[in-house]
Amino acid sequence: MSSVQNMAVPARLKPPSSALDVNAVRGDFPLLRQRVHGRPLVYLDNAATSQKPQAVIEAMKRFYTEECSNVHRGVHELSERATRAYEAAREKVRAFINAREAREIIFVRGTTEAINLVAQSYGRTQVKAGDEILITAMEHHSNIVPWQILCQEKGACLRVAPINDAGELLLDEFEKLLTSRTRLVAATHVSNALGTINPVQQIVEKAHQRNVPVLLDGAQAAPHLRIDVQTLDCDFYTFSGHKTFGPTGIGVLYGKAQWLEAMPPYQGGGEMISSVTFEKTTYNVIPHKFEAGTPNIAGTIGLGVALDYLNQIGFERIVAYEHELLLYGTEALSQVPGLQLIGTAKEKAAILSFVLEGIHPHDVGTILDREGIAVRTGHHCAQPVMDRFGVSATSRASLVFYNTREEIDALVAGLHKVREVFGT
Amino acid sequence: MNELRELYQELIIDHSKRPRNFHPLPDPEHRADGYNPLCGDKVTVYLNTEDGRVQDISFQGSGCAISTASASIMTETLKGRSRDEVAAIFKKFHRLLTQDETGTDSNTELGKLVVFSGVHEFPLRVKCASLPWHTMNAALERKSKTISTE
Numbered sequence: 135m136s137s138v139q140n141m142a143v144p145a146r147l148k149p150p151s152s153a154l155d156v157n158a159v160r161g162d163f164p165l166l167r168q169r170v171h172g173r174p175l176v177y178l179d180n181a182a183t184s185q186k187p188q189a190v191i192e193a194m195k196r197f198y199t200e201e202c203s204n205v206h207r208g209v210h211e212l213s214e215r216a217t218r219a220y221e222a223a224r225e226k227v228r229a230f231i232n233a234r235e236a237r238e239i240i241f242v243r244g245t246t247e248a249i250n251l252v253a254q255s256y257g258r259t260q261v262k263a264g265d266e267i268l269i270t271a272m273e274h275h276s277n278i279v280p281w282q283i284l285c286q287e288k289g290a291c292l293r294v295a296p297i298n299d300a301g302e303l304l305l306d307e308f309e310k311l312l313t314s315r316t317r318l319v320a321a322t323h324v325s326n327a328l329g330t331i332n333p334v335q336q337i338v339e340k341a342h343q344r345n346v347p348v349l350l351d352g353a354q355a356a357p358h359l360r361i362d363v364q365t366l367d368c369d370f371y372t373f374s375g376h377k378t379f380g381p382t383g384i385g386v387l388y389g390k391a392q393w394l395e396a397m398p399p400y401q402g403g404g405e406m407i408s409s410v411t412f413e414k415t416t417y418n419v420i421p422h423k424f425e426a427g428t429p430n431i432a433g434t435i436g437l438g439v440a441l442d443y444l445n446q447i448g449f450e451r452i453v454a455y456e457h458e459l460l461l462y463g464t465e466a467l468s469q470v471p472g473l474q475l476i477g478t479a480k481e482k483a484a485i486l487s488f489v490l491e492g493i494h495p496h497d498v499g500t501i502l503d504r505e506g507i508a509v510r511t512g513h514h515c516a517q518p519v520m521d522r523f524g525v526s527a528t529s530r531a532s533l534v535f536y537n538t539r540e541e542i543d544a545l546v547a548g549l550h551k552v553r554e555v556f557g558t
Numbered sequence: 559m560n561e562l563r564e565l566y567q568e569l570i571i572d573h574s575k576r577p578r579n580f581h582p583l584p585d586p587e588h589r590a591d592g593y594n595p596l597c598g599d600k601v602t603v604y605l606n607t608e609d610g611r612v613q614d615i616s617f618q619g620s621g622c623a624i625s626t627a628s629a630s631i632m633t634e635t636l637k638g639r640s641r642d643e644v645a646a647i648f649k650k651f652h653r654l655l656t657q658d659e660t661g662t663d664s665n666t667e668l669g670k671l672v673v674f675s676g677v678h679e680f681p682l683r684v685k686c687a688s689l690p691w692h693t694m695n696a697a698l699e700r701k702s703k704t705i706s707t708e
């Protein structure tokens with residue numbers, strides 16, 4: 135066993151007592167201790183990227199100080215250790231999303247690359263002129279643009295299932311858009327701009343009734359929800375390490391083995407081949423067929439430790455805690471005069487997107503920043519969502535299990551300051 | 559709070575809430591669109607000249623307080639100016655946005671524009687203040703393309 139696999143998670147988190155101890159959890163995230171503009175940092179931009187627990191930082195440091203070596207290449211001890219740690223991380227990801235087999239886990243840079251891989255590899259071979267790709271009106275640009283590129287190349291058509299004023303998918307409309315021409319459904323599990331949790335189980339069922347495979351964008355789901363790709367029965371699932379308390383530059387594409395085996399490689403190079411001559415190259419088996427070149431080894435190891443950390447806290451506790459936080463935040467923000475929440479779905483993750491009457495989100499963001507409060511302002515890489523709600527931008531507070539009620543109170547106080555500056 | 563007050567001076571808040579010359583010009587001689595993809599700010603500048611001077615200038619769009627106020631005060635400042643004067647003011651204004659020149663006297667010709675002296679403390683907001691000016695410049699040069707801050 136490599137030391138990396140034994141990465142200790144703080145003992146105090148171990149016995150699964152009922153409620154989450156937020157103070158203990160916060161202690162695991164060194165970055166949260168700092169002050170910004172002289173104020174304690176209130177980090178509410180977790181949907182953009184989450185902070186990393188000490189265990190992840192230590193694991194990556196340990197890789198570089200004790201184990202750094204390439205994977206699947208050398209016969210020497212270090213390479214052996216690095217390979218074992220790398221493949222152990224793959225197994226951790228498999229268990230995290232309950233995939234059937236570890237070879238169904240492809241390491242990529244992030245959700246964006248995972249979707250592009252499917253668009254290029256599955257799309258290039260399975261999509262023809264006149265075919266359709268079906269997405270929803272709440273997708274992140276990274277689950278729109280790769281399909282647009284594909285559709286343009288192939289003469290295929292991108293269809294978009296509409297949402298209601300609460301930001302919920304209209305399932306009936308979605309179903310009507312599933313036709314004999316639909317080659318793939320690509321839908322987000324949780325919306326980054328609205329917080330909506332999509333009815334993914336039903337989406338998959340309805341698509342499968344028509345033999346249409348489904349890709350789920352789990353970038354905003356993996357940090358908040360327990361994911362079981364076998365129960366979902368989705369064909370592809372994607373998420374990003376950096377939004378899931380792991381490092382940047384590492385992400386996951388899950389694909390059912392039968393798809394991955396049938397799909398052509400995404401990129402060519404080392405590692406993805408089993409033999410090369412100038413006449414003919416035989417591709418490696420999955421997952422290696424899709425992992426050309428030296429992978430992000432340290433990032434992969436860090437991701438594995440991040441998932442260990444999440445498992446130690448436990449999704450039951452995370453879901454319960456975040457739900458309570460969401461209710462508290464929704465109530466608190468609703469008390470701010472002139473504030474309108476954008477995204478009020480019944481099923482929501484702890485994401486609070488809002489506009490303040492007469493004050494541009496960019497100004498809100500600047501003023502909150504001086505209070506030490508980090509929120510995202512802008513279109514959140516979801517311009518069609520902004521258009522749907524008739525706004526050019528929103529401010530977004532995205533919460534995770536290390537956020538507190540006190541931080542929401544600080545946000546509300548900050549918003550009152552914003553209104554004071556603007557004299558409203 | 560002091561830096562915030564420096565940034566959001568009363569005149570800026572006032573112009574952002576009640577922008578001046580905030581309408582299209584019918585049949586303008588010059589016109590250009592500006593766009594800041596980072597925050598979605600959009601501005602269109604309309605401009606007519608006469609004898610090499612800005613005879614009329616107006617704008618439309620949606621944006622943050624800084625960009626709206628900047629556009630509004632820009633239109634007030636530039637009316638009646640020659641092209642050379644416009645270029646000189648833009649140059650000075652740009653320096654004001656990017657360098658700390660408080661206390662120096664090089665700002666005297668900027669008039670009302672000095673209310674933007676707080677912007678340099680907020681590097682992410684410099685583009686908000688400069689977008690209307692770049693757009694105006696493009697309009698004058700008859701570039702019909704959308705001007706982007708990126």
Ligand SMILES: Cc1ncc(COP(=O)(O)O)c(C=O)c1O
Pocket residue numbers: 181182243244245246247274276277322324325326351353354374515
């Ligand atoms: C819903 C959703 N999908 C995809 C992405 C893209 O993820 P990444 O930038 O990590 O590739 C994001 C990130 O903001 C997201 O929120």
